[in-house]
Amino acid sequence: MTSLLTAAPSYCARFGVAVLLAALADFFFYGQPIGITLFLFGTTLAAAVAAIHPSALSARGLWLGLAALLVGLLPLIENVSALSVAIGLAAMVVFALWLVGRLRRELARIAGQVALFLLAAPFRFVHDFFRWRKAARRLGQRRIRLAAIGVWIMPLTLGAVFLALFGAANPVIEYWLSLIDLRALLDLIQLPRLAFWLAVLAGVWVFLRPRLPRFFRRIAHLALPIPLGVQTKPAKAIEDIVFGKAAILRALVVFNILFAVQTALDATYLWGGIALPDGLTYAAYAHRGAYPLIVTALLAASFVLAALRPGSATSSDPLIRRLVYVWVAQNIVLVISSILRLDLYIGIYALTYWRVAAFVWMGLVATGLALIIARIALEKSNKWLLSANLLTLSVTLYACSFINFAALIANYNVEHSFEMTGRGTKLDFWYLRSLGPSAWPALDRFLEHQAETNAASIPSYRQLARLLGQDQARYRAGQENWRAWSFRDWRLLRTLDTYIPFVVPQGSEPFAPGR
Template identity: 75%
Template sequence: MTAFVSAAPSYCGRFGVAVLLVVLADFLFYGQPAGITVFLFAILIAAAVVAVHPAAFSDRRLWIKPTALLVALLPLAENVSALSVSIALAALAVFALSLSGRLRHSLARISGQIALFGLAAPFRFVGDFIRWRRAARRFGRRRIRLAAIAVWVMPLTLGAVFLALFGAANPVIEYWLSLIDLLKLLDLIQITRIAFWLFVLACVWAFLRPRLPRFRQRGSRPNNPLAGAQPATNPQRHVVEDIVFGKAAILRALIVFNVLFALQTGLDATYLWGGVALPDGLSYAAYAHRGAYPLIVTALLAAGFVLAALRPGSETSGDPLIRRLVYAWVAQNIMLVISSILRLDLYVGIYALTYWRIAAFVWMGLVASGLALIIARIALGKSNEWLFSANLLTLSLTLYACCFINFAALIANYNVDHSLEMTGQGISLDAWYLRSLGPGAFPALDRFLDHQSRAANNSVFRELAGRRGSDEDWYRTVQENWRAWSFRDWRLLRYLDSKGSLVLPQPSQPSLPGR
């Protein structure tokens, strides 16, 4: 507690930096579109974190941390999305914890620290303020009391009355008072704006004073003499575990599982890879849709069983036969995931592409890589913590790469290129869904409208073309604000400028009789 009070000057300095960041956040974000300003504000937070940790300048490798942070913040410059913002927040948390000397070295433990940091961040400022008040009261430090505020109520009230009376008696004072618009002053006091300030203050304070919550571990007291006399385990329970989950049970389970999975793999090889006709009443779309997601759940359950059965150092992990059966079973699970990806690809080829189906592709790829890492963990004799860290690294790199992919344009281009109107086969394009994807779908929608203008001239097409023009006008209006700039929007604006405005075809005139 004494250290808390002795550090009051540094706390005041951090509070001043936090207030400055709140002012900048109000200028950059409140009532404004989100764009390059998010990237700039993240850089400002990082600079503030470095400024409040002067001891970090003594580290010769200090330049490595800002460089790594800048790489993590690059997705914000490409495009502001929930994913890029999440990556930036995680990177800022790691950066702040590393400068304060609280960052762990294991990737698995770092992920736990990030989760705890995110949970504690909204309450960090309130907790620090309460502790500072208690410490100040305990050690007799000066603090703001309610009585010190109350003594100003009477003077200010009577002063306002006297000022009003002087205004009625003096024309000059009355003129000065007429220049003060109280309604305008009240308009500046907005509940939503104050809430925004408090939210930003709580967020930036968590980075300026990075701390993790501490949990008390419950356990038997060391002074309890009966603690050592208690039996640690139940022998009867161990007997049951050895029978139900022992080496013999796991061996039989792996044999049964391999047979069942071989049956499923054989069916997929027959119908999906071999092209054999399905039974009557069952289409390839239905076959693909019904099997894509349940097989992923099956693979996840299989992965959990393998991790539980082949714990490092256990009797089963050292048995050669069990290890071979596990390798075969995990390999079949990887084949099931690949079959699920093929099923989903067949389904997308018939029913078009959506955000959720792209997410399913990414998820299936992560599951397949996770199964491959399980084999690597068993073969190399690594721990489950190593497996968790490897999967976390794979997930992080995948999400980071996804920040640079324009999924709206990807979906729009695929659906246009595989639509009935463009290819003569498949299903009709859901152009209104394309419009809901936002400005990223403009190029694909333009190709579709250009093709339709030569093939048809109906009211639906004209309405869609009109909406396309109004959407572009709205988008250009938003982009006039420099705060909304991003590399992705800059590239799209270059395309729009090079293409020009969309020209609607004139309605066909009915031919006159006799001509």
């Protein structure tokens, strides 16, 4: 409790830095578009965290930590999205904890620390404030704080009187004072803006004074007493019967047979090209199985982890280990089959954000299953498996933050649409328009193609061209503000500059590009 008071200058310095950061955030973000300013604010906050802990500047590996932080913040330069913000936020948390020597070594524990840090972040500023005031009152330092504030009353009051006198005596000072619009200053005091400042103060404070909540440790130490008595042996006997080696062996045999049947069906219909039963289309076959098979693979993975715990009797049995290898391999084939099902479905019904996410998710599941085999073969712990999966997830999400999925979806749907190829489904250009500016180059190519086929005289195409022109005008106007800059937007503007705007035809005249 007294640590806050013994480090009172440091505490006040942190608060002063937090206020300056809040003012910078007001300049960057309040009522402004968000772009490169998020990266600039993140680097400024990191510099403030390093400066507020001067002893850490001489720590070993500082440059390596700064390089890792920069890598985590790079996605914010490419594009500001929920994913890039999450990656940057996690990098900031790891950097702050590492700087004060509170970061664990294992990846699984680091992930837990990041989660706890973010859960406690909204309450840390208020908690520290009341804790500091409570300690000050206990140690009788309330008068000292009030006196520190009181010493400024007289200088500020007399200073205001002198300033008024100088204004009456000096026309230049009078002119400067006339430029101060008190009403405008009062208008700046707005409840939304005040809430914004408080939110920023609470957000930056957790990085300036990085701590982890203690109540989770207290909960972890709580243990309910387990009564010893006659009930212990029956419970052990039931566990041996239901989850023993014999039960697991039989379960693996049954599961392998069931999965083999499913794999054989997929090999027959999806890969073998055998005709489906009457009334069943490939799209329906693909759609019905894609997501349930992933759930099946996840349940299988959970069973394997529970059945083959490190050091258990089942994990050392050679027959059970072989059956697990075969079963997990079948699960990997099952995931690959799910990916093929989804690909067939997309070939008919086009691509969407959710279907792209499904591809990524299926790849992660397949990798997780392969890591389960590695864990069993190498006799690693579940902690190792969790860390390996977290590393895979982190690398995947980091890579995804640099991929322009909106452009990917738009390009795929345009190139595989009925209007462009003569087969498949018609282009849902209203959905593509909802994807935002990244979809515009693909829509421009689509309209060019429609102009060449004289199909663009259809009113819906004319309406789309008109709306795209309005959207691009608003987009270019918004990009004139430097705060909205991002590397992806810069590339998009260069691409859009290569397209000459379309001329919207009047009446029923053919639709033609303006070049």
